[in-house]
Amino acid sequence: MKTTIASLSREIITEADAYLYLENMRWHGEAKCPKCASTDVHYVEPTNGVSRTTAGGSQSERRVWRCTPCRKQFSVLTGTIMHATKISVRTSVMVIFEMCASKNGVAAREIERKYGLCPRTAWHMLHRIREAMSHDDYVLFSGDVSVDEVYIGGNPELRHANDPREVGIGRGTKKTPVVSVIDADTHQIRSHVVLSVDSKSLGDVIRVNVDTATTTLHTDLFPAYLSVGRTMAGHYRVNHKAGVYATDKTNGTNLCENYFAQLKRGLKGTHIHVDPKHLHRYLNEFDYRYSTFELTDAERMADLGTRLAGRLSYTEVTA
Numbered sequence: 001m002k003t004t005i006a007s008l009s010r011e012i013i014t015e016a017d018a019y020l021y022l023e024n025m026r027w028h029g030e031a032k033c034p035k036c037a038s039t040d041v042h043y044v045e046p047t048n049g050v051s052r053t054t055a056g057g058s059q060s061e062r063r064v065w066r067c068t069p070c071r072k073q074f075s076v077l078t079g080t081i082m083h084a085t086k087i088s089v090r091t092s093v094m095v096i097f098e099m100c101a102s103k104n105g106v107a108a109r110e111i112e113r114k115y116g117l118c119p120r121t122a123w124h125m126l127h128r129i130r131e132a133m134s135h136d137d138y139v140l141f142s143g144d145v146s147v148d149e150v151y152i153g154g155n156p157e158l159r160h161a162n163d164p165r166e167v168g169i170g171r172g173t174k175k176t177p178v179v180s181v182i183d184a185d186t187h188q189i190r191s192h193v194v195l196s197v198d199s200k201s202l203g204d205v206i207r208v209n210v211d212t213a214t215t216t217l218h219t220d221l222f223p224a225y226l227s228v229g230r231t232m233a234g235h236y237r238v239n240h241k242a243g244v245y246a247t248d249k250t251n252g253t254n255l256c257e258n259y260f261a262q263l264k265r266g267l268k269g270t271h272i273h274v275d276p277k278h279l280h281r282y283l284n285e286f287d288y289r290y291s292t293f294e295l296t297d298a299e300r301m302a303d304l305g306t307r308l309a310g311r312l313s314y315t316e317v318t319a
């Protein structure tokens with residue numbers, strides 16, 4: 001059966017259901033201690049069979065486990081992006097699914113209204129999910145790799161204002177440069193916010209993401225790609241000004257252009273205004289959905305389930 005919001009809300013009725021759903025998603029039937037990684041753990045049945053009393057005196061349907069070797073008590077949320085949030089686990093599962101299933105992203109405002117959350121809670125929760133979507137491993141790309149840059153944001157209303165926000169990257173009227181690196185075979189993408197688009201910063205982004213010895217670079221004629229191009233196995237360039245977007249040897253930057261179109265549509269249509277200092281988090285989200293384009297929404301959600309560990313505090317987000 002296809003997973004949808006409707007099927008999820010039929011399957012997850014109570015908080016305990018939501019815990020169980022996450023346990024299957026994260027542990028695939030084998031619970032594991034977050035402290036010592038032992039699988040010698042057992043479920044702690046609540047004394048009344050349904051709920052347990054929290055330190056604050058209220059009743060909770062939290063599913064609790066205990067580790068035999070280290071005696072730590074834990075739940076599926078321990079050490080994940082959802083640890084110590086006040087949002088119900090059921091709501092969290094629903095919102096994670098919406099993030100996995102929406103091509104243009106999900107607006108914090110919309111989540112706030114739909115699930116009755118306060119604005120700050122909704123905003124913070126979406127950023128935690130984006131953190132889980134971030135590309136954590138730097139397995140280097142090789143083969144054909146397409147690279148291009150795009151400029152995001154800038155507020156045209158501040159054009160004539162002597163506004164202090166004019167100062168700095170992406171503030172006021174200034175747009176924030178983003179460089180995207182796409183593996184042409186696997187369609188894995190990694191986008192980075194850069195301070196400037198000179199050969200050093202573009203070269204740095206490329207070197208962090210590709211194995212230069214085995215990679216052929218595909219770019220437009222922008223001269224800042226020349227010096228890094230000389231260090232690679234090959235470098236093909238297309239002349240956009242002459243109307244050339246592909247030749248028999250290269251597809252140029254077409255992959256990047258398609259991605260940028262989707263990114264701009266999402267940022268403009270859904271998020272309207274994105275603060276440049278949070279832009280990299282939105283890039284995590286759009287990169288993740290693009291890189292997992294072959295997965296169904298349910299498969300993408302299952303994959304994200306394995307990435308929930310590691311958590312972002314509100315102070316980290318707003319720092």
Ligand SMILES: [Zn+2]
Nearest residue numbers: 033036067070
């Ligand atoms: Zn343990």
